[in-house]
Amino acid sequence: MSEESRLIAGRYRLLDRLGRGGMGTVWRADDELLGRRVAVKELHPEDAGGGRNSSPYSSAAAPLREARAVARVKHPHVIVVHDVVVDDGLPYIVMELVDGGSLAERIARGGPVDVPEAARIGLALLAALKAAHQLGVLHRDLKPANVLLEESTGRIVLTDFGIAQLAGSTTITDGGSFVGSPEYTAPERMQGVRAGPESDLWSLGVLLCAVLSGESPFRRDSLGGILHAVVEDEIRPPAQAAPLLPVVLGLLERDPERRIGAGEAEELLRTYVTTGSVPLSAARPAPTRKDNTSPAPASPASVPDGSAAGAPALRQPVAAPTSGGRRRAPLLVAAALVAALAGAAGAAAVLFHGDDGSGAQAGPSRTAASSAPTARTEQSPANAPKPNPTVTVTTPPVASVKKPVAPKGYLSVADPGGFALAVPEGFTRSQDDKRVYYVAPDRGIRIGVRVQNATPDGSLGAMRRSHADGPSTNPGYRDGKVTPTTHNGLPAALWEFTWNGFSEAEGDRHTIDICWDESGRMYDVWVSAPVGRADEARRHFDTALDSFTPAG
Known part of the structure; x- marks a missing residue:
């Protein structure tokens, strides 16, 4: 079967x-x-x-x-x-089975939603969370990817309770893994203490910012940066959130005891739905610091309306909850979490550190330059051109990537480039300024990965440009085809073509390439192999793609 x-x-x-x-x-x-x-x-x-x-x-x-x-x-x-x-x-x-895509897909495809739609989404999710919390169930991973939009009715459905726990759970599992999505995780959970329903409400505040602006206000280039932003840095709601600012500021209160509850958030959102505005007096001042100094409150005069250029920063550097009268510094807790997540991933990266003759070597973390007009062109590791950088992408450290389970004959690798995947046993790693390669011992089959910033026209537009450039980038380019598809529910593009190889010794080759946007980055995974080994290459391609895990 x-x-x-x-x-x-x-x-x-x-x-x-x-x-x-x-x-x-x-x-x-x-x-x-x-x-x-x-x-x-x-x-x-x-x-x-x-x-x-x-x-x-x-x-x-x-x-x-x-x-x-x-x-x-x-x-x-x-x-x-x-x-x-x-x-x-x-x-x-x-x-x-909900017939429709996720909220993340909608944002990726059509951009941020307007304020009335954000309020509708917020009300639906508040109702869902209240029903779960009344039974003592926490979601712990509320984010746009876990919200479904039923196409025929517009119904909003909260799904993927796969890491849900009863109230009182922590963020770190017994095996030392991070539970949830860091950008949407409440600071008290970042600090490794027990959390309650208030943590889900923080995640809802982040989600409202994300659906209104297109990304989380805590988006950073590394897990350490995200942890610092969530626990310690100034909170800067996007300008698009200004009409709902009292709700957002109330939900993004670092002290869970001062965070507004589901009932209050629901009342404020219903007020916006019925009147078109939220009373500015509902905005809360920032909490008093532990050193008895107080930052300037978010008074009604400081809360902008929808025409304002931006929302004010909210500084809330609160200490971690106390235990036995002893305080813990938030940044020390965050640093310990980053260290705990490093684990075996670093060892795997060292194992696959290699040089295929091009002189490219892997480091623990690197900055990749991207010219960004195209997704990628097929290149041999030894013949890759020098980059023409206009955009800089700082890749996350290997510590932020969870290694996948590798099937028999494959090894699970956490790559220093900020992703993880399963590659065939015996393949060696190399990289140039733009790409990471895993190459077969006989150098016949190459698995490639490129990570760059997302482009305005998305993965399909990027692949179509690569297809148009095919004759100039790949000798003997022929039978090229770009097909719209999806990957993990996200819009993607599949590109296949045959070409002559970079040398007569290489012979005719076939390339299978998929590209998709995820969390503000464009991921490109491909396999290139001699035409006679196309079936073997497709198996490697499917395994690499199925196991591919981006950072964060």
């Missing part, structure tokens, strides 16, 4: 993959017992706490408990969980 038609639990037939994330793979499936279409989430073995040979009541116990907790939440804006099953030692969560 093929992977696409697997039958699990004697009932759910997996049809096609909808997406893959850090917590599992989501499939479109048929419930053959009830004759309905569903979504099935296959939890990754490492996230289930075991593997196929583990006892289903030990390896799957934690995620199944969480799924059952979420299944108790009955609300129109919360994903419906139909069933939780164990098949061949692995847990699966069966959910309703």
Whole structure:
């Protein structure tokens, strides 16, 4: 039986993959017992706490408990969980199938939303969170990618409770992994202390900023930078958030005890929906510092209306919660978290440090220059041209990337370029100024990765430019085709072509290349191989793409 038609639990037939994330793979499936279409989430073995040979009541116990907790939440804006099953030692969560994309896809495709739509989204998510919190369930990963928009009705659905926990959980797991998305994580969770419903409300404040402006106000080039921004740096809501500023400032209050509650946030958003404005007197002053000095309050006079050029910065450098009368500095806690996340990833990068003859060598962290007009042109590691930089992209440290599980015959690599993937055993790493390569021992097959800033016309436009430039960048370019597609639910473009290779000894080659935008960056993954080894190359391409994990 093929992977696409697997039958699990004697009932759910997996049809096609909808997406893959850090917590599992989501499939479109048929419930053959009830004759309905569903979504099935296959939890990754490492996230289930075991593997196929583990006892289903030990390896799957934690995620199944969480799924059952979420299944108790009955609300129109919360994903419906139909069933939780164990098949061949692995847990699966069966959910309703929402016909529509995510909020992240909508922003990537059409840009930020207007203020009325942001208020509508905020109200729906507040209602969903209130229903979950009343049952003691925390989401812990509220972000645009985990919000679905039903195409036919416009219904907003909060999904992916895959890391949800009952109230009182911390951000660091027993295995030392970071739980959640750092840009959307509340400062108290960054500091490793127990958190409650207030943490989800902080994430909602970040989400409102992101949907109104296109990105989180805590977006930085590294995990360390994000941690500093969340815990210590000035909070600068985007100018687009000015009409909802009292709500945003209230939710982005670093002290959870002073953060506005769901009821107050809901009241303010409903006021905007009915009147078109939020009373400026609702804006809260910044908290008093621990050294008894107080920053200037966000008074009504300082809160701009929708025509203002920007929103004020809000400085909230609060200390971590106390324990036994002792204070902990937020930045020290953040630094410890960065150090804890470094782990084995650095060792893998050292293992794959190599030189393929081009003289390019890997470092622990580097700054990549990008000319940005095209996604990429096929290049041999030994023949890559010098860059023409106009945009600088600082890649995150390897510590911020979680290594994927590698199938048999492959090794899991956390690359210094700010991503992780599975590559065939025996392949060696090299890089030039723009690209990272993993090359077969006989140098016949090359896996390439390039990370650069997203371009205004997106991945499809970038690939079409590369296709147009194909004859000038790839000798004997022919049979080129660019196809719109998706990757992990995000808009993507697939480019395939055949060419003559860079030398007569190389011979005819075939290249498979996919490009997509994610979190403000453009990711490009490709495999190039002799035409006679196209099937082998496609297997490597599929494995690299399925396992590819960007930083952050």
